[in-house]
Amino acid sequence: MYDLNVIYSRVIALFSSDRDVDVKDVLAYELAPVPTAMFTEDGMRICKAKSTLKKSLQIEVSRRNAGDADVxxxxxxxxxxxxHWPADGTVADFIENVKTRLTSYLSESDVYLIFDRYYDYSIKSVTRDVRETGVNKKHHLLLSTKLPAQKVVLSSIENxxxxxxxxxxxxxxxRxxxxxxxxxxxxxxxGEDPCPIEIKMEERRTRYDLENQQEEADTIIVQQVLGCAGEAHQISVVSDDTDxxxxxxxxxxQAGLDVPLIMESPCKGRAIVDIKSTLAKHSQIVKNLLPAHAISGCDTVASYYGLGKGSVIKVLKAGNDLSAIGNVDAPFQQVLDQATAFISACYGIKESTDIKLREERPELLPESTLDKL
DNA sequence: ACTGTGGTGTGTTGTTCAAT
DNA sequence: ATTGAACAACACACCACAGT
Incomplete structure (x- = not known):
């Protein structure tokens, strides 16, 4: 790993030595593998307040008005x-409970069930290591195994x-x-397989049309929603993830859809979000929402010091453009400029898009902000 | 896995007053 | 008229805990 303190003390030592060192020269380099605003000693700091983004944007709708989804x-x-986690049962008992829950969903609509995939050596393995704090006992699970505690199974990747x-x-x-x-x-x-399996009574077929190599359940969910948006009359997504x-x-x-789309939590009684009206309310910022979320901190991107999702939304509403981010055709410099302008705006710096700002107009960058950066 | 709440601490903003 | 210091009010992020 890296040690910020070591880097820092080396720089201090350089300054105090007789060698001719220019501060600007030193600061022109990263000095660390990740931007220093982004991590704590124990590694990357993951954005903890993701849910505020969802909370402040979402438009709730009551169960009664939500309508019935057919997907x-x-x-x-x-x-x-x-x-329900059977306190004194086997793995098979738990699976039985899952089936019961699925049956209740299946009585209302078609069901697309998506599990996370866990590829080795993916970019997420780093994130995982951080998350897997606390209990870390690895079990070998079989159907007949006595079910270990919920936390042990669900917070350890292996289990x-x-x-x-x-x-x-x-x-x-x-069957x-x-x-x-x-x-x-x-x-x-x-599941792990790139192609989903469709089951209807005795029939069992592989949905090659929905093939997907993605690891994250989030993206697969969205893909499948878009996939069935054509035929469905109303779609319901069961997840409470902000991503x-x-x-x-x-x-x-993007797709210009018009199907009623709601998002509900797997826990009954939680808020139900109406995507369509949420979109209508925030139509001026959706275009930039995804890039903004991406660079201001999400699962694999650390958040900036002192920047919550609240201020990000504020800046977004002020009309900062992020259209180049995520656009593979955009020139790199443009992406860089937009991202810089956006993050600057988050820290309260209004106009400049140039990193040279500090030299030209130092008064715009007060000490306190410098500390943060 | 996520939600929600209350308490705490930090940083920012805006105001007032006095001194230059 | 401008600047700086001191202060209060406010917003925000963070944490711990309880809950589903």
Whole structure:
């Protein structure tokens, strides 16, 4: 890892030595593998207040007015947390509970169930290491295994991976479950395999049209929502992740959809978000919402010191443009300029897009801001 | 996994007053 | 008239805890 203190003391030592060192010269380099505003000693600091973004933008709708969806897309990892965890049972008992829950969804609508994938050596492994604090006991899970504590299974990647695997296996193989639950609507399960499996009674087919190599359930959810947007009359997404919320808003806008789309939590009684009216209310900022969320801190991007999602939205509403970010055709300099301008605006610096600012107009960059940067 | 709440601490802004 | 210091009010981020 890196040690900011070591770097800092070396620089101090350089200054105090006789060698001719220019401050500007030193500061022209990164001095650290990640920008210093972004991390704490123990690594990257992940944005903790993601949910404020969702909370301040969302438009709630009551259960009664939400209407009935004919397609339900479910985030598997969020679902697992809310299903009754048998205190004194086996893994099979828990899976049985999952099936019961799915059956209740299946009686209303088609169900697309999506689990996180865990590829080795992905960019996310770093994030995982941070998250896996606390209990870290690895179990070997079989159907007949006595179920360990919820926390142990669901917060350890290794254990969760096994549980997901067992679940997918069971959901796609259990014919009794298929006959009982999929007589009215179909079930599409997405697990480790790139192609989802569709089940309808005795039929079992692979949905090559929905093939996806993505690791994150978030993006797969959105892909499948878009995939069935054509036929469905109303879509419901079961997830309370902010990332999903942002992605949905963005793509709903991009694709110019018109289907009623709601987002509900796997826990009954939580707020239900109406994506369509949320979009209508914030139509002037959706275009820049995804890039803004991306650079101001999300799962794999550390957030900036002292910048919450609240101020980001404020700056966004002031009309800062971020259209080049995420656009593969945009020249790199433009991307850089826009991002710089945006982050500057977040720290309260109004006009300049140039990093040379500090030399030209030092009065715009007070000490306190410098400390942050 | 996420939500929600209350308490705490920090930083920013705006006001007043006095001195230059 | 301008500047700086001191102060209060406010907003925001952070943390711990409890809950589903």
């Amino acid at each position: 339900t897309v479910i985030d598997g990892s969020a679902l697992l947390w809310t299903i 969760k991976k096994q549980l997901n695997l067992l679940l997918c296996e069971e959901l796609t193989q259990d 009794l479950f298929h006959l009982r639950s999929t007589n009215k609507h179909k079930l599409v399960v997405t 999903v919320f942002v992605l949905l808003l963005h793509h709903y806008h």
